[in-house]
Amino acid sequence: MDPIRIDDPADPRVAPYMDIRERDLAGRQGRFVAEGKVVLNVLFSARRFEVESVLLLENRLAGMAETLKSVPADVPVYVASSDVLDGIAGFHMHRGVLAIGLKRPPETIETILETLPERALVVVLVGIANHDNIGAIFRNAAAFGADAILLDETCCDPLYRKAIRVSVGAALKVPFAVASETGSLVDTLGKHGFEQIALSPQGTVDCRDMARPQRLALWFGTEGEGLPEKLMRRLKTVKIAMAGGFDSLNVAAASAITLHHFTDHRV
Amino acid sequence: MDPIRIDDPADPRVAPYMDIRERDLAGRQGRFVAEGKVVLNVLFSARRFEVESVLLLENRLAGMAETLKSVPADVPVYVASSDVLDGIAGFHMHRGVLAIGLKRPPETIETILETLPERALVVVLVGIANHDNIGAIFRNAAAFGADAILLDETCCDPLYRKAIRVSVGAALKVPFAVASETGSLVDTLGKHGFEQIALSPQGTVDCRDMARPQRLALWFGTEGEGLPEKLMRRLKTVKIAMAGGFDSLNVAAASAITLHHFTDHRV
The missing domain is CATH 3.30.1330.30 (Ribosomal protein L30/S12)
Structure with a gap:
């Protein structure tokens, strides 16, 4: 050199x-x-x-x-x-x-899903348009060994300079693909044997009470709006319990908590 | 009006x-x-x-x-x-x-500790000089019902504009005080009956395997350096298990995971 x-x-x-x-x-x-x-x-x-x-x-x-x-x-x-x-x-x-x-030629959701191991964890992001949040979620995904991240078209680009920086490089490591339509993504993930869980303040089950399924897709929406109603009706919703009077959690923090809960990694 | x-x-x-x-x-x-x-x-x-x-x-x-x-x-x-x-x-x-x-006149550590309930959770921050991290940690502390945050003198001001914004107002809600010296803070917290846990990549116990003590002080250091050796020797160290090859977690994400683990709040 x-x-x-x-x-x-x-x-x-x-x-x-x-x-x-x-x-x-x-x-x-x-x-x-x-x-x-x-x-x-x-x-x-x-x-x-x-x-x-x-x-x-x-x-x-x-x-x-x-x-x-x-x-x-x-x-x-x-x-x-x-x-x-x-x-x-x-x-x-x-x-x-x-x-x-x-950049690589865009990968299809199918290509990514076909390469995954039998036991797999994928993150699905809908409407995450903030580079800090995208970067932080990639970092958490890498830290807890998620196998891939699937994004809808309204998410921002994980290869934007700031997103890469905040991810501490995880955006260059964790495979990702962009889905053109979230409705058919639910079908595709189902076909591949994924149990699908949406994080939501309206969820009825505490995420701590959920065991890790063999194949898990964790869906996250925006902090304000959350995931669209139509999508939520097709997914199992879980909740992160919070203190009364301040039930506001950043989406990257929510990803840290749930990825940590569902990861196979132990000390 | x-x-x-x-x-x-x-x-x-x-x-x-x-x-x-x-x-x-x-x-x-x-x-x-x-x-x-x-x-x-x-x-x-x-x-x-x-x-x-x-x-x-x-x-x-x-x-x-x-x-x-x-x-x-x-x-x-x-x-x-x-x-x-x-x-x-x-x-x-x-x-x-x-x-x-x-701003209020600075509160002393003693004043804050004396007002805490019998069962209490406090966060202790050492060297967190980034306003995004301070704001995000305050937000997590409020979300999981921490009773107070104690900062050493090298942390940045939680009432800086950006820290307040990132905290979504939690910096205006969670009581905090600045300690002049971390060594004596360990003594003071011990005197008040706090079990003291330091988050550290060198920790030997998985935080998931720790039960919540009645009074808990959770110590966090900077991402790069971590907590000073001298301090760590006086605290119980716990670890967040991560995937091999990418064991890098943002300090705010670490606070989300551990505060969620130790909080009393349930769905």
Whole structure:
């Protein structure tokens, strides 16, 4: 690995890193930005996504030596001074550890479900449009060994820069797919033998009283509206018990509690 | 309640709302900013803090009628157009529901502990310097009925605007106090009959295998460093079991899981 020095922010080799925030908004045509050492470690070790290039602040190079050992040999590693890096990114990048990854062709729900083991846990998200929540749910899914995440079309992109960062790289590790329609997703999951549980403040069963089925799909909706009525009628609803007078839980916190409850992992 | 119209952003009556972001950074000398209908509902109903004034975007007035019924009669309610409100705040306030509250004289740990019921759950935070995490932990503490939160001096202020917002008002409801020194806090909590548990990836007991003691203090440290070694040696350590290869959990998620495990609330 021979780092390539970049001295001109307009160098075409670092064009995918230009004006990071503006490009986040505009969309990236098949690419995503991974930031920070921990995220890059997941990107390189999970190997779910191809890496196009790495860009480092020059003074981070030494500290990244171990991480860079797992970068494929044909991936260029660029280094730049703080001024040049800020000129590329369009704002001050104090961490200075970046990589560009290539998105994969979208996977179908069927493809994902067919690869799952006999005993499996999937998370299904409907209407989660906040990158912090998406990132945090991916992180919890990875922490408790969920096998895949299925999203409806109104969820935001797990490969958005902030979602990847909040997920601490889990968005680059946990397989996911987008369902075009939630009604038929219920059918498909049923056909694959999944017991389907929706988290809901209107649920009648305490999630603590539910045993883990062999194949479990855990559905989460938005914090405000929750899952659509029509969907809820087709799913078993469970509840997280809370104190009276403040029964308000963030959806990522709800995912942490239920994934922890249903995970097979023990100390 | 007679709303008072503000037409000049420089009106001294709305001075505490001026340049909100700059003032967040500079500190507010005894005041805090509460934002959004849900947070204002908690502020008015919990009555832990005095309210100095309310400032609303004019088109939000009708929708706030129910909430405003619980504002004390002597609290002025200001309304402004979108232009004037943006001129006051220094940026575009699309929600346009604000209040200024008055901080209380700092409570001592002893005062808080003396008011607790016989069966009690307190959260102790060390080094949590991120407003999202502080806000999320307060929200979880309120959701699962924790009686108080004790913070060391390196934690950030729960009454910082963003922390209040992320807490969905819980920072205005759950009593808290700042400890000058964590070593003596262990002694004080012990003296008050608290069993003390530290969450730690190095813990040997699965938190699921711990029964809830009558009086429980749950200690949380930062995600990176965790709790200081010296402190950990004096506490019982427990662990949240995770999947191999991705044992990384956000501290707010860890608080959700353990508070849910130890709460007395059931469906």
